[in-house]
Structures are given as structure tokens and as C-alpha cells.
Amino acid sequence: MLRADVAGATGLSRRHMLWRGAGVAALALFALLLPWAATKAGNPDLISLATRIVIYAIAAASLNLILGYGGLVSFGHAAYFGVGAYAVGILYFHFSNAEPFLGFVPGTNQLLITIPVAVVTSATFALVLGGLSLRTAGLQFIMITLAFAQMVFFLFVSLKYYGGDDGLIVRHRNVLFNLDMTNDTTFYFVCLAVAAIYFFVFWRLAQSRFGLVLGGIRQNERRLAAIGIATYRYKLVAFVIAGAGAGLAGALMANFAKFVSPDLLHWSQSGDLMIMVILGGAATLFGPLIGATMLIGLETVFTGWTEHWQAFLGPFLILIALFTRGGVLSLFKMSASGSHA
Amino acid sequence: MPEPLLRIHNLTKRFGSLAASDGLSLDVVAGEVHAVIGPNGAGKTTLISQLFGELAPDAGTILFAGKDIGALTTAERVRAGLARSFQITELLPEYTALDNVTLAVQARLGHSFHFWRNARGEPALRDEALHALSRVGLDGRAAVVVSEMSHGEQKQLELAIALATRPQLLLLDEPMAGLGTTECASTIALLRGLKGAITILLVEHDMDAVFALADRISVLANGRRVATGTAEAIRNDEAVRLAYFGEGDA
Amino acid sequence: MTLALEQTLNGIQFGVMLFLLAAGLTLIFGVMRIINLAHGAFYMIGAYGAALVGERSGSFALAALAGLAAAALAGLIIEFVVIRRLYARDHVQQVLATFGVILLVNEGTTILFGRQPLYLPIPGILSGTVQIIPGVPYPAYRVAIIAAGLLVAIGLSLFINKTRIGMLVRAGSTHRDMVRALGVNIRLLYTLVFGLGALLAGLGGILAAPLLAVQVGMGEQILILTFVVVVVGGVGSIRGAFVGAMVVGVTDTLLRAFLPMVLHRVMTVSQADALGAGLSSMGIYLVMALVLLIRPQGLVRAPG
Numbered sequence: 001m002l003r004a005d006v007a008g009a010t011g012l013s014r015r016h017m018l019w020r021g022a023g024v025a026a027l028a029l030f031a032l033l034l035p036w037a038a039t040k041a042g043n044p045d046l047i048s049l050a051t052r053i054v055i056y057a058i059a060a061a062s063l064n065l066i067l068g069y070g071g072l073v074s075f076g077h078a079a080y081f082g083v084g085a086y087a088v089g090i091l092y093f094h095f096s097n098a099e100p101f102l103g104f105v106p107g108t109n110q111l112l113i114t115i116p117v118a119v120v121t122s123a124t125f126a127l128v129l130g131g132l133s134l135r136t137a138g139l140q141f142i143m144i145t146l147a148f149a150q151m152v153f154f155l156f157v158s159l160k161y162y163g164g165d166d167g168l169i170v171r172h173r174n175v176l177f178n179l180d181m182t183n184d185t186t187f188y189f190v191c192l193a194v195a196a197i198y199f200f201v202f203w204r205l206a207q208s209r210f211g212l213v214l215g216g217i218r219q220n221e222r223r224l225a226a227i228g229i230a231t232y233r234y235k236l237v238a239f240v241i242a243g244a245g246a247g248l249a250g251a252l253m254a255n256f257a258k259f260v261s262p263d264l265l266h267w268s269q270s271g272d273l274m275i276m277v278i279l280g281g282a283a284t285l286f287g288p289l290i291g292a293t294m295l296i297g298l299e300t301v302f303t304g305w306t307e308h309w310q311a312f313l314g315p316f317l318i319l320i321a322l323f324t325r326g327g328v329l330s331l332f333k334m335s336a337s338g339s340h341a
Numbered sequence: 342m343p344e345p346l347l348r349i350h351n352l353t354k355r356f357g358s359l360a361a362s363d364g365l366s367l368d369v370v371a372g373e374v375h376a377v378i379g380p381n382g383a384g385k386t387t388l389i390s391q392l393f394g395e396l397a398p399d400a401g402t403i404l405f406a407g408k409d410i411g412a413l414t415t416a417e418r419v420r421a422g423l424a425r426s427f428q429i430t431e432l433l434p435e436y437t438a439l440d441n442v443t444l445a446v447q448a449r450l451g452h453s454f455h456f457w458r459n460a461r462g463e464p465a466l467r468d469e470a471l472h473a474l475s476r477v478g479l480d481g482r483a484a485v486v487v488s489e490m491s492h493g494e495q496k497q498l499e500l501a502i503a504l505a506t507r508p509q510l511l512l513l514d515e516p517m518a519g520l521g522t523t524e525c526a527s528t529i530a531l532l533r534g535l536k537g538a539i540t541i542l543l544v545e546h547d548m549d550a551v552f553a554l555a556d557r558i559s560v561l562a563n564g565r566r567v568a569t570g571t572a573e574a575i576r577n578d579e580a581v582r583l584a585y586f587g588e589g590d591a
Numbered sequence: 592m593t594l595a596l597e598q599t600l601n602g603i604q605f606g607v608m609l610f611l612l613a614a615g616l617t618l619i620f621g622v623m624r625i626i627n628l629a630h631g632a633f634y635m636i637g638a639y640g641a642a643l644v645g646e647r648s649g650s651f652a653l654a655a656l657a658g659l660a661a662a663a664l665a666g667l668i669i670e671f672v673v674i675r676r677l678y679a680r681d682h683v684q685q686v687l688a689t690f691g692v693i694l695l696v697n698e699g700t701t702i703l704f705g706r707q708p709l710y711l712p713i714p715g716i717l718s719g720t721v722q723i724i725p726g727v728p729y730p731a732y733r734v735a736i737i738a739a740g741l742l743v744a745i746g747l748s749l750f751i752n753k754t755r756i757g758m759l760v761r762a763g764s765t766h767r768d769m770v771r772a773l774g775v776n777i778r779l780l781y782t783l784v785f786g787l788g789a790l791l792a793g794l795g796g797i798l799a800a801p802l803l804a805v806q807v808g809m810g811e812q813i814l815i816l817t818f819v820v821v822v823v824g825g826v827g828s829i830r831g832a833f834v835g836a837m838v839v840g841v842t843d844t845l846l847r848a849f850l851p852m853v854l855h856r857v858m859t860v861s862q863a864d865a866l867g868a869g870l871s872s873m874g875i876y877l878v879m880a881l882v883l884l885i886r887p888q889g890l891v892r893a894p895g
Contacts, residue, residue: 204456204457205456205457207459207460207461208455208456208457208458208459208460209447209453209454209455209456209458209460209463209466210453210454210455210456211460212440212443212444212447212453212460212461213444213447213453215433215435215436216433216436216444219433219434219435219436220431220432220433220434222395222431223431223432223433223502224416224444224448225414225415225416225419226393226415226419226424226425226427226431227419227424227444227445227448227449227502227505227506228416228417228419228420228448228449228506229416229444229448229453230414230416230417231416234453237454
């Protein structure tokens with residue numbers, strides 16, 4: 001009897017796990033076949049769209065770690081996304097004009113270097129800004145994260161040397177081994193590979209001891225203190241990991257768009273990331289992917305109809321916020337039969 | 342006389358003009374069950390909150406095992422050997438009972454900066470957590486999500502979590518509140534079984550439980566300690582009668 | 592020297608505008624514990640209302656009334672339709688819903704009034720300068736703003752501390768259940784507080800309209816600064832909102848005025864200007880960071 005209880009207690013019945021596995025496999029198959037199918041259907045633009053979705057899914061997933069799992073409502077996540085993008089942009093800038101950064105750091109166009117640099121840089125920003133912001137909670141925390149992101153926005157606006165308000169063009173995508181990164185399909189698969197690794201790591205993180213603590217922080221911090229867990233350091237580590245993830249996505253974005261600008265750090269970008277997390281279902285593994293698909297999909301579809309599509313997005317968000325608890329996925333959960341073993 | 346495990350000296354806490362703790366001094370000896378009783382508003386829960394580090398006293402010292410813990414945070418005090426159960430349960434509602442206790446075990450074992458292995462599947466954590474649940478009779482309900490548990494079960498879970506941290510001193514804030522007769526009986530039996538191994542400071546209204554468990558009883562009124570002694574002594578104490586009946590109702 | 596005085600006065604004037612927004616925001620935070628990202632919308636609506644009517648009628652007084660009415664109306668509608676359902680919800684839902692409100696209001700404004708910025712001229716009697724400090728002529732309109740702001744600050748303080756409703760507001764923030772138990776209509780209280788906040792924000796927008804271009808997006812820009820004010824001053828305290836607003840207003844203005852000058856000495860003019868503008872934009876956030884290091888709860892301790 002104990003066995004059955006424990007299996008149930010770990011939350012995953014056999015059937016549940018089989019369904020999950022099948023779902024992931026189907027998703028993977030779809031993602032792999034997409035470029036071929038899109039070209040066949042005469043719609044190669046879809047590959048670009050899919051690439052954008054994959055990149056934003058990574059960014060939204062990084063926010064999901066602190067917002068969905070940890071309950072930290074950070075409204076400044078675009079800052080780390082932008083820092084990662086600028087890392088790529090600035091390194092490329094110094095590579096293309098052969099002048100070293102700060103006089104001694106050489107520029108580069110090697111993806112295997114720019115990505116780690118982007119990740120470390122955004123993680124560092126997250127360490128400092130998160131370290132300060134996490135000294136507060138609740139309403140203050142939301143305001144402070146927004147304010148700090150705005151500060152980083154102004155930082156990049158003021159760097160006229162790197163384009164300032166006008167942004168910085170990255171003439172060629174970063175180089176990875178001898179792959180042809182100018183080919184949209186190749187680049188799509190690179191992003192897909194990165195996303196696959198990222199989501200796998202995220203999955204391990206979410207069910208680890210660390211993930212368990214994070215969920216506890218969201219539900220009842222007082223309880224965690226009462227069992228001897230000093231929550232600040234866990235929140236900070238989560239914040240840094242999230243920042244690193246956003247930086248990774250930013251680096252890919254810089255390569256995708258071949259352009260970086262302070263717009264990537266605008267508060268509305270933070271808002272978009274948050275929408276993706278919530279729409280898709282916070283604290284779920286694939287929620288961010290669903291959210292990214294929905295938001296970018298909606299945007300693409302609606303922009304075709306009217307330039308004022310945000311006037312429809314607004315009420316849609318309001319309705320979702322007022323009438324659902326867990327975004328779109330929860331609507332499915334509500335109608336599905338309970339499957340807890 | 343052995344050095345008391347817990348020595349509270351001159352604890353004072355004011356809320357505006359109300360003194361919830363007014364120069365309160367109290368000793369708890371290692372291994373004893375020390376009950377704290379008193380009429381409503383006597384400052385019992387405020388006392389526990391200050392001991393646990395959730396409320397900062399205006400004055401006074403708290404010595405635990407000889408050390409002044411006044412500057413320690415709640416989490417630090419727990420690591421030093423304190424634990425607390427809450428009158429109004431503070432649980433993780435979305436997690437199962439097993440998860441809740443697992444976290445306590447995890448915390449006791451050290452830090453939780455482990456990012457890879459499935460925490461719920463780790464035998465070391467799971468076995469100890471199940472054991473803690475079985476002590477309070479909840480091992481059959483390990484897989485139940487807390488929000489779906491009855492009030493009584495939640496109170497028992499509170500106890501299981503507190504015990505999972507293996508404390509030296511257990512602060513119990515009205516553990517019997519809202520429990521049915523059977524649950525009360527089993528909780529009393531559990532606590533009796535802990536006597537000697539863990540020191541317990543028990544804040545309670547349920548006099549049956551107090552008289553069944555307490556080695557010594559302290560009576561609080563208006564933020565001060567009015568009397569301390571065995572059950573017999575307290576029953577006959579004048580000051581206690583005044584505290585309870587002199588102010589109207591008990 | 593005169594430049595420094597002038598800029599300080601500018602800073603105080605800016606601070607007053609921030610105060611109008613921050614006071615409402617901190618009241619709403621303190622009493623209802625709700626985060627409203629759309630607070631800047633009332634600022635914009637007030638400005639738009641005033642600009643549109645001012646253009647048609649040529650009367651600043653009418654324009655001001657229109658702006659106030661528009662902001663108050665918007666406040667009541669938004670409270671009734673959206674905010675009211677958010678009181679018991681998570682911060683996440685509140686953020687999402689009020690973000691949706693921003694999108695709707697901003698896009699709706701663009702649909703109704705286009706993308707061109709609107710202008711509101713300074714009222715005739717205030718178009719000159721006065722010498723409040725002898726030898727330093729300063730725009731009369733800006734003096735009027737400072738005066739208006741100080742009047743509002745005093746009025747609010749009296750309202751909160753001396754009237755019965757003000758007492759309910761204070762009590763409502765710290766002892767919600769007790770106030771409810773006393774038979775006070777909490778719902779009505781919340782609506783009033785929200786309406787007051789919207790009105791103050793709208794007033795800010797009206798006063799700002801002659802000085803800025805009235806356009807979509809103006810609300811969010813100043814809202815983020817308002818957040819900094821509330822954090823620096825302390826959530827829930829009107830006095831804190833005032834202190835925070837002055838600190839932020841003066842610091843920001845003085846930095847913008849003098850930092851580029853300082854940088855001129857070490858780099859080219861165009862670089863100094865750009866860097867100066869950027870760094871001075873960052874300045875108040877660094878002040879906020881400092882406050883977070885030393886006193887995370889804000890400079891002024893909130894009541895209760």
C-alpha cells in the first residue's frame with residue numbers, strides 16, 4: 001500500500017507519464033518537420049515565425065522560473081533579454097571594426113563565445129539588480145524590478161557609440177562550426193537545439209530540491225522560514241538563473257534579427273514576456289511555449305487585420321486575468337477529468 | 342538546578358499603549374513539557390512569535406541553551422534547534438502532505454542547492470518524510486494535497502513538519518484547537534511519547550490536554566507571568582483565580 | 592547661480608507633478624493593496640481631456656474642468672469594470688489585467704484621436720514671469736503649478752488626518768476587517784479612494800499639458816518615475832510620497848541640467864550630451880538603489 005501511495009505522492013501515475021511522453025514526442029516531431037512542411041506548403045516565412053517563437057519561448061521560460069514557480073512578479077525581465085542581445089551586438093561591433101572592447105577585449109563572431117558571454121553578462125546584471133530588488137517583496141518588488149529595467153534601458157539609449165536609440169546592426173549572424181547560419185532553416189534548427197537543451201535542464205531544475213523550495217516560497221514563505229530555510233538566497237539564485245536564461249534568448253534574438261536596440265528592453269517587452277508566461281500557464285513546463293505561440297501568433301494574425309490590434313489584446317488579457325486562474329492551460333484542466341492517481 | 346534550556350528575561354512588547362508582553366520572565370527546563378495558559382489577550386501567542394523571531398521585542402533577552410538568540414532570524418533559530426507549530430496552520434497548500442514534510446527534511450539535511458535529482462524520488466528524503474508522517478498517523482494520506490485535507494489532518498501535519506526538523510525545543514501554539522476528540526487523544530498520546538526527548542513549550546486553552554501533559558504550568562495575564570508551578574499548585578493559586586475569574590470570564 | 596536656482600525650482604515643479612501621481616498611487620496601494628499599472632492612463636486622459644476642450648473653447652478653466660471630469664469618469668468606469676474584481680486576486684492577475692487596461696486605453700485613444708500629439712497653451716494670465724526670488728525671473732505658470740501642488744498636499748493631509756472619511760481611509764488600510772465590521776461600506780470606500788487617485792493623476796496631466804506634448808505613452812513614462820517616488824518615499828504614506836517626489840524631482844532635474852556640462856570637460860559635446868542625458872536618466876534609479884540598500888521600506892515610515 002505504501003508503494004502506491006508513494007507513486008501517487010510523486011505526482012505522476014503511469015498513465016500520466018505516458019501521456020506526457022507522447023505529447024513531448026509529438027511536439028518534437030512537429031518542430032522537426034516544420035521547415036520541410038512549410039517549404040512544401042509554399043510558406044517559408046513560417047520558419048522565421050517559428051524561430052521567433054522558439055526564442056521567445058526560452059525567454060518566457062526563464063521568467064517562468066521566478067514568476068511561475070517562485071511567485072516573484074518581476075516586471076523587468078526584458079532587461080536581461082536585452083543585455084544578452086547587446087552582448088552579441090557589441091562583440092560583433094568590435095569584431096567588425098577590429099578595435100578591442102575597452103581596449104583589450106577582442107570582438108568575436110563565434111557563437112560558442114558570444115553565447116556564454118551573453119549568459120554571464122546578463123546573469124551578473126541579474127545578480128546585482130536582483131540582489132537589491134529582493135530586499136523587498138510584493139508591490140514594491142514589482143515596481144522596483146520595473147524601475148531597474150527602465151534604468152538599463154536608459155543605459156543603452158545613452159551609449160551613442162553602440163547606436164543609442166537607433167540601435168546596432170549585426171551584419172552577419174554569429175558563426176557556429178561551419179554551418180551556414182544565413183540559411184533560415186539551419187538557424188531555426190540551431191535555436192531548436194538550444195531550446196531543447198534549455199527545456200530539459202529546466203525540467204530537471206523544476207523537480208529538484210531547489211525547485212521544491214522555489215514552489216514553497218511561492219506558496220508560503222513563512223512556512224519555509226519556520227523549517228529553517230533562509231529564502232533570500234534561493235530567490236536570488238533563481239533570479240540569476242532566470243536572468244541567464246533571458247540572456248541566452250537575447251543572444252539568439254540578436255542573431256535572428258541581426259539587429260539590437262533599446263526597444264528590446266522596453267517595459268512593454270517585459271509585459272509581453274509576462275503575458276506569455278501567464279497566458280500559457282505559469283509553473284508548467286511548456287506553458288511558456290504555448291504562451292509565446294499564442295501571443296506571437298495572435299500578433300501576426302491581428303496585425304494583418306488592423307494596426308490597432310492591441311485594442312483587442314487588452315480586453316482579452318483582462319478577461320483571462322479576471323476569469324481564469326492559470327492561463328489557457330487551466331481552461332483545459334478544468335474541462336478534463338481529474339487524473340490524480 | 343540545571344541551567345534552563347530556555348530563559349526569557351524581562352520580555353516587553355508594546356502595540357501603541359497595549360503591552361502584549363510586560364516584563365515577562367520565564368524559564369523552561371530541558372526535557373519538560375511547560376504549559377503556558379491564561380485568559381484571552383494575556384499575550385501567549387505574542388510570546389511565541391517573539392521567541393520564534395517573527396516579532397521583535399522592545400526589550401528583554403531570550404537565552405536558548407545559554408546563548409542570546411535575540412538577533413537571530415527565524416530560519417537561524419530553527420537551525421539552532423527551535424521549531425514551532427502554528428495556531429492557524431501555515432502549510433504549502435498546493436503540495437502533498439509528503440512534499441510538505443520532505444521540505445522540512447531537506448532543510449534539516451543542509452542546503453537545497455541541488456539542481457538535478459528528483460527531490461520527490463530521493464529515498465533518503467522520502468523515507469524520513471514518510472516516517473515523520475507515520476508518527477502523527479498521516480502516512481496513509483501522504484499523497485493527498487494539503488488543500489484537500491481536513492482541518493484536523495492539517496494540524497497533525499503541522500506537528501509532523503515541526504518534528505521533522507528534529508528540534509530541541511518545540512513551541513506549540515494551541516495544537517488542539519479545532520481538533521475532534523479522537524484527534525485530540527492521539528495528539529496527546531504523541532506528545533506524551535516525546536516527553537524527555539524534546540522540550541516543549543505548550544500554549545493551550547484545552548485544560549484536559551494541559552493537565553495530561555504538563556510538568557509545569559505558567560499562567561500569563563496582561564503580558565506578565567502571574568504564577569508557575571505544578572498542576573496542583575496552579576489549581577489552588579490565588580493570583581491565578583484573580584487572573585481568570587477576577588476579570589469576568591475564563 | 593541663477594541657473595542653479597532656476598533648475599531647482601524646475602525640480603520642485605517636477606516634484607509636485609510626481610507628487611500628484613504618487614499620492615494617488617500610494618493611497619491605492621496602502622488602502623487597497625492593489626497594483627494598478629494603468630494609473631498613468633488617468634494622467635493621460637486628464638491631459639487629453641484638457642487639450643481637446645482647450646483647443647475648442649480657448650478657455651483653460653473649461654479645459655481643466657473637462658480634464659478632471661474625464662479622469663474621474665475613467666477612474667470610476669475602470670474601477671467598476673476591472674479593479675473591483677481584482678481586490679482579492681494575486682498580484683499576477685492584477686498586473687495582467689491592468690496591463691490589458693493600458694493597451695486598451697492607449698490604443699483606444701489612438702483610434703479616437705490619432706497619433707499626432709496635442710497641445711494646450713498656457714493660460715494667458717500665467718504666461719509671463721514672476722520674480723519669487725528677487726532677480727530671478729521664473730515662469731509664472733510653473734509657479735502656479737508649485738502652488739497648486741502645495742495646496743493639494745496640504746488639502747490631502749488635512750483630509751486624511753482631520754476628516755472622518757480620511758480616518759476611514761487610514762483605518763481601511765490597516766484594519767480592513769474592523770472597518771467592515773463597523774458597518775462601513777468598504778466597497779464604496781475603495782471606489783472613492785480609487786476615484787480620488789484618478790482625479791489627482793488627471794490633475795497632474797492637466798497641469799503638465801501646457802509643458803509637454805500630449806500623446807499616447809506619456810502616462811507610462813511618468814508612471815515608472817512615480818513608482819520610484821513611492822519606493823523611495825515609502826509605500827502607503829502621503830508624506831512619503833511628498834518627500835520622495837521632491838527627492839526624485841529635484842535630483843532628476845539637476846542631473847539633467849548639469850551632468851552634460853560636467854561631461855563637456857572630458858569628451859566631445861555630442862558624446863557628452865548623449866551620455867549625460869542617458870546617465871541623468873539613470874540617476875534617480877541609482878538613488879532608488881541606494882535607498883534600497885539602506886532603508887528598503889522607504890525614507891518615511893508609513894502609519895500603522
